[in-house]
Amino acid sequence: MRRVRVRESVAVTSIRATILQTPAADRLEVSTDRVVRVEAGRIVGIDATGDHGGHVDVTLPDDVVLVPGFVDTHLHAPQWPQLGTALDQPLDRWLFEYTFPLEARFVDTDLARRVWDDMVPSLLRHGTTSVAYYGSIHEDATLALAEACASHGQRALIGRCAMDHPEGTPEWYRDGGPREAVDASGRSIEAIRALDDALVAPIVTPRFVPACTDAALLGLAELAAETGTTVQTHCSEGDWEHGHVLERCGVTDSVALDRFGLLRPNTVLAHATHLSDDDRSLIAERSAGVAHCPLSNVYFADRAFSARRAIDAGLRVGLGTDVAGGPSPSLLAQCGHAVAASQRLVDEGDPAARIDTTTAFWMATAGGADLLGIDAGVLEPGRWFDAVAIRLPAAAQWDDDWPSRFERLVRLAGASEIERVWVGGRQVV
Amino acid sequence: MRRVRVRESVAVTSIRATILQTPAADRLEVSTDRVVRVEAGRIVGIDATGDHGGHVDVTLPDDVVLVPGFVDTHLHAPQWPQLGTALDQPLDRWLFEYTFPLEARFVDTDLARRVWDDMVPSLLRHGTTSVAYYGSIHEDATLALAEACASHGQRALIGRCAMDHPEGTPEWYRDGGPREAVDASGRSIEAIRALDDALVAPIVTPRFVPACTDAALLGLAELAAETGTTVQTHCSEGDWEHGHVLERCGVTDSVALDRFGLLRPNTVLAHATHLSDDDRSLIAERSAGVAHCPLSNVYFADRAFSARRAIDAGLRVGLGTDVAGGPSPSLLAQCGHAVAASQRLVDEGDPAARIDTTTAFWMATAGGADLLGIDAGVLEPGRWFDAVAIRLPAAAQWDDDWPSRFERLVRLAGASEIERVWVGGRQVV
Incomplete structure (x- = not known):
């Protein structure tokens, strides 16, 4: 930044x-x-x-x-009105029946402003001083989010969400094609930078491989490189996503993202619960890292992320609320969930997986700031x-x-x- | 009651x-x-x-x-000062190095009063209107707990904790033998009843099989029958306890408790994460039930309890914070943890295990009241x-x-x- x-x-x-x-x-x-x-x-x-x-x-x-201050390395801003609901659905149904219809409503920039003016001060009251936000696909709502952060005084990376895959997204909520996905993302970067505000910066945000065509993923990687912008996306969240990428690309999500050019310094990979040792080595080599979302993972990831293994392998690691996949906006609450997630891994036979509150708090502060590349x-x-x-x-x-x-x-x-x-x-x- | x-x-x-x-x-x-x-x-x-x-x-x-009002079916009152600490220890170390030394300090009734006057109003502020409390082994501190509940206006079952096993308890915190375990428990029942307060009632409380001799368990069951008092104890919390009872008694914890005479109407079994179908049938037949402590189970039980199976089998089921094994005094928080625990069972291959917030809330209110046998x-x-x-x-x-x-x-x-x-x-x- x-x-x-x-x-x-x-x-x-x-x-x-x-x-x-x-x-x-x-x-x-x-x-x-x-x-x-x-x-x-x-x-x-x-x-x-x-x-x-x-x-x-x-x-x-x-x-x-x-x-x-607490650093939230993964939060879907337009899902704020969904906080605490519909958590008994598998990820694909949750997206298509609840989340995408809600996000699509952010074509209405007035609604967006109303949500941002509720969300940003609420997050600040929870002590969240920096956030890596996913916006919706809408440039205006995304710019309004940057303006809200600047005006309420929250440090933020703000990403217009790119998603163009005709199978992985609904017809009524997607980019018109790879060109639009890239061009709209580029305009969004320019618009956010034009605010010229010390607190806000853009971030290139392909939603995740299942929602994007190869052409869009390649184009967004080029956009990040050309504009010197960091990247955030989802990686190997659960069996469904992991399996999709394996089948479509023949490699793990991490390797696929790297081949597309998206595994760059400070790239934020949300969830990443299905990492192999090779995946970890690759992510560490690229100076990228993981937004560990322990509460959301309980509901949607079908397994726990090993923060211990990731930290030991040299990955950057922060905590994320993953609002609204995670029903709490509190990073302190995430610390407890991170320790609990590590205990689950211990129960499953990995006694070295345990982390304590010190490590959890580090992820919520220093680790998260390092992941996002901010001086905090x-x-x-x-x-x-x-x-x-x-x-x-x-x-x-x-x-x-x-x-x-x-x-x-x-x-x-x-x-x-x-x-x-x-x-x-x-x-x- | x-x-x-x-x-x-x-x-x-x-x-x-x-x-x-x-x-x-x-x-x-x-x-x-x-x-x-x-x-x-x-x-x-x-x-x-x-x-x-x-x-x-x-x-x-x-x-x-x-x-x-919320019903907390399992809470260790003298562990209140330990809330939120030492959760990275296995159960046996946690008991001997942290919990028993703390509970032993409740020989000091002034300390006890100070803790109760902090704890009871705090729980009321969380909406907890009824609690099944474990006290320490001390009759005076236990009576003071009943007095505090009566004075602050909280409905409570209050059990002086009985524990006399020379191997399962430390020398400096145990009953002198089975006779003392039973006699002191009997005196505590009389003293609480002598308060003649509408809100408080005694409950017979053998800590758990590993902490009690056979003679104490038999004597406490007789005491419950003679005095018409209900019973609370721990049952099959984790591998350690489950294995202990299997080895010592040759049967599961539920069957052992039944043979001792402790599985009576409204007996509250805390945790019970290792129940077989036969155990469930037995508990249901006895009109007893389970205090489901989902957050505590994350740290100490090494597996999740299936509320769904228990409810379907006709057991009474309530929620418990298990303070301080669980680091939150909030029953609403337990509802979220109960849904999360059920999701873990789904991940582990039992899709029918899922419960929703309605079922969780029922356990926190109607289910808990039914388990404790109170008209609320x-x-x-x-x-x-x-x-x-x-x-x-x-x-x-x-x-x-x-x-x-x-x-x-x-x-x-x-x-x-x-x-x-x-x-x-x-x-x-």
Whole structure:
């Protein structure tokens, strides 16, 4: 996101707080009583309180801690009105009978604006400071999403969804052909860049192989390369998708995406539950990674994703809510689901698959930011001040050490514990 | 709970609301704009608004609905301070290194009172109007729990936990022998009954077979029969417990409990993830049932419980948080986890295992009340007015029918949407 520019209004210049964060996948860092200095939206210094002589703008209370803002690496914006419904359907029926009809309605840009103005502030209240959004196929609704993020103050990668396959999409909701899929995506990139807003950037978004023709996939890869834009798509979500790609392309989804040219640095592959060792090596080699959507996977992926294996293999890994395939907009909730998913893999015979709350939180912050290629996810000099002030949940009263308090926070906190949220130094909640 | 008497203070006499409830496992009942009339804590009539002439005490706003209070059929009260921690341990280590040391501290009745005064109001705020509690082995702390429920206004079955096995329990936290296990349990029953409070009743609580000697299990069964008290215990939670009982008794946990005399009407078996068809037939024949704890099972049970099979076999089935084996005190959250658990069974090859939010909600209300043998769980004349007023989650703005709103409510609502809670006609939140 090199194109991001500094916003004019930055309210915070110094904040005193205890910081909990996970700069590495297996490391919780506790920094009690620090002063974070912010200039032009970025952190310029973090001092021990004693070393900081001057005025402090904000001092958090003792039961409120500062953590990096949460990064949602996979969310379908036009599915926001569907949140929490129709989760008892297999993926193909869910798409054709519920999701595509809803997304098709976003031809109505007024409806889109109404949804974005509900969704973006709601996500911010959950502490989600950055999102990789899938839009619908509509350029206007997609541009309106970028405008909503800019106006509400959320960092976002925004992708107009491309889908042109005459079998994998319904007649009433698809691009007219590969040319339209690519051209409309290109115009959408230009329109979002023309906003010239520090927070928003476009991302090339072929929905997934079953929804796109080979020509569209090739064209979108060229578009990404020509425009220097990153890519997001779905990969091996469940048996159905995995099987489709194997049959159509004769190779796994990862290999197919790579042959189309879509496996680029920071490419975000959603789900990826069916990865072989070779797939993992390939994705790591391309500096790409996975949006791990543990709650959605429960309903639609028919198996759990091994975050442990992916991290160990050197993939970038973040967490995604996959709204509305996942019925919760909370990244903290995803942390619990990520640990649960790893426990399921342990039950299924892979004792090394277990991850803990530290690794889950890392995916929700530093790992996600690294996957999306944004300078956030860790509170340290040089990065954006994207941060959340969270009140410790009541159960933390029984703790006498910070690692336990951190575990309570990840397990038990939700939107009602989130007191303030900053993005690029600007307080947005 | 025939012994329950009517409380003196009952504030509500009529309330106007739309009622959502599940009188049967597969049936959602929507009753728009009704007036519920309450006398002496029980519902005496539910009228269509037009048929109700007189004054109404409370009218719920249009975006707030009335549902039956939630029934938590399995919760370890002294593990409340452990909520959300140490979930990455196998069950035996979790018990000996974390849970037993914590429970042992409840020899300090002041600590116990402090925990109960935090826990009971917190559970009420989550809409939990009835709970089947496990206490610690301490009679005083257990009595204090009954007093706290009576004073905060929560309906509860309260069991002093009996555990005397020299191998299955630590030296520093066990009953002195089978006689003490039975005598102390008997004294606890008398003390709770002596409170003479309409809301609280005792329940005989052998922890589980691995923690109890044969003599204690036989003696506790006799105690239950003699005193007319129901029973709760754990059954076949995971491989470890299941294997222990098979080896020690030569039969499954259900059969062993039946031979000890503990499988009685309304006996609450927690977890029961390893049931055979014969086990299910036996439990159904005894009019007993299962406290399904789907979130806890993710961490400690190594497999999912099939609610569908249990309901179809005629078992009573309720939901349990299993605090602190389960890190959430919310029964609504358990509904989502119950659907997820059923989806896991589908993934594992049992397509008939799927349940939906209606069935999950039925377990959280009517099913749980039936399991515990209390006159609640459905809002209908003759039953206690144990009820929750919940604001529909914001996403319900996109719905135009009640079944969809109901699904949003179950999926997305939490403590922050709960506006009022009544137990036995008395408003407690």
